[in-house]
Amino acid sequence: MLYIENKSLDPHFNLALEEYVIRHLDLGQNVFMLWQNEPSVIIGRNQNTIEEINAKYIKENQINVVRRLSGGGAVYHDSGNLNFTFIMQDQKDEVNNFRKFTDPVIKVLQSLGIPAEFSGRNDITIEGKKFSGNAQYACNNRLLHHGTILYNSDLSVVQNALNVRIDKIESKGIKSVRSRVTNVAPYLKKPLSIDAFKDILVQSILETNDVSTMTYQLTEQDLEKIQEIMEKRYLTWEWNYGESPAFDMQKIRKYEGGLLDLRVQADNGKITGLRIFGDFFGKYEVSELEQSLTHIQYTEEAVRNLLESVELQKYMHNITVEDFIDCLFY
Template sequence: MINVVNNSNNPYFNLALEEYFVKYKDLGEDILILWQNEPVIVVGKNQNTYEELNLEYVDKNNIKVVRRLSGGGAVYHDLGNLNFTIIKNKSKLHKNDFSFFSLPVVSCLNKLGVKATFSGRNDILIDGKKFSGNSQYFHKEKLLHHGTILFSSDLTILSKALKVKKEKFESKGIKSVKSRVTNISENIDKGLSLIKFKDMLIQCFFESRKENPKNYVLSEEDTKKINELVDNKYGTWEWNFGKSPKFNYNKEMRFDAGSICVKVNVIDGIMKEFKVEGDFFEENPIKEMEDLFIDKKFNIAEIKSIIEKNDVSKYVLKLTNDDFMKLFL
């Protein structure tokens, strides 16, 4: 096994790096990568991005959003979270065997006097609380297994960033299962830093294979090709939001203008149907306003721009632009 040294905290780069090594770069051995991200929501391949996060909170707090190759639920990363990736060659034996790849993490914590256990489908727990979730992706003969490790993450931000009112959406996306979570730092000697824990974990991964650690440093060519994946895929709205499954957005509120309900049909992140219903009075045909949104991206910035360029009271009596915008926040 080879440890790929990656000091980037850019989530777009880090997810692109995984794809690069699973699809385009073969080192001839299994690969280990340990990495950290600046604040970001990472959504699963089959999820509706909009449904998984509190978009207003995420935008306001400059939290990035990126979609990964593997399935499973949405997770929050920050610099207090350590991620591990294992890319295994010609491995059908351990396909969907999440516990096998989690054993070195459990072993590492046992050495620190912490009793960690693998549980359920893909989680690692301490005293019944989750600190690690795992998922897998398969490409030809290669298996990519990756997992999160909450070491000292801000759990307050985690809960706020992933909190969304489910009644607003009717989606075919895979929904995240919320669990009680904990940080490793709450369960070990306070003198152990994340950096020291990372070094210990690398050692445990190699010990589990009875091998000595060896490193691979990214070349300029590697970095160039990974950044091309960022530019063409992982850093794009089309991948991170547009790949969301078809869904409907519904929200109703009461204003001075009356009861207003918006119903939006979204396909590939684009608003294909947009309806405004309620007991309001029209100034001009409501369809003229609805048509302003058709074939536009379903995101806060796009919707806000459309509203700001128009006066919605021209269509709905006594409805202000600010009130209409609340239907999307």
């Protein structure tokens, strides 16, 4: 097993690094990595991004939203959350064997006096509260297993960033399990910094006290390729939002000018169908507006541009562009 040290806190870089290692880097050995992100929501491969995030909170708090290659639900990361990744050379038959990868982590925690246990489908918990979610991705006969460890994250943000009014949305995407979460650090008998915890973890996984002899340093060439992957995928709106599966949604809100009721169908990040109801009145048929909004990108910017260009007041005398945007996106 080789260790790749990675100090980046950029989720786009970190997910591109994982992809680079599993798809392109051949070190002739299995690889282990530990990494942290600045505040980010990491969306599962088959999820509907818009459904998983609290868009308003995410914008106000400048939280990144990035989709990963592995399946499963949406999770929140900040620098108090430690991620671990195993990339196995030839592990077809290990797919879905989560315990093989969570057991070594559980062992370390137990050695620190923490009653951690594997639970359910893909979690590690303490006293029934989740602190680690795990997911896998297989490619070219290799297997990537990664998991989170909430060490000393801001748990109030976890709830806020992922908090969505699910009742308003019906989706074909996979919904996250909104389970109760906890940090690890408060359970330690003696306080330990996240860096010290990292050292203990990597030494245990690599079964050595001298990690440096088993550490691979990324080369300039590696970094260039990671940068390429990052730009082609993880920094694009198309990947992070556009990949979302089709969904149907109804949003009803009351504004100063009256009720607004929007029914939206979207696919691949585009609005594919829209009906507008409510107690507004205008000079023109609202179906004209519905048609203009259909087939444009399902982004705040695209919708705002369109609404401003058609003079919304012609169709809905008493509803402002801001009301419409609020109803559709927040």
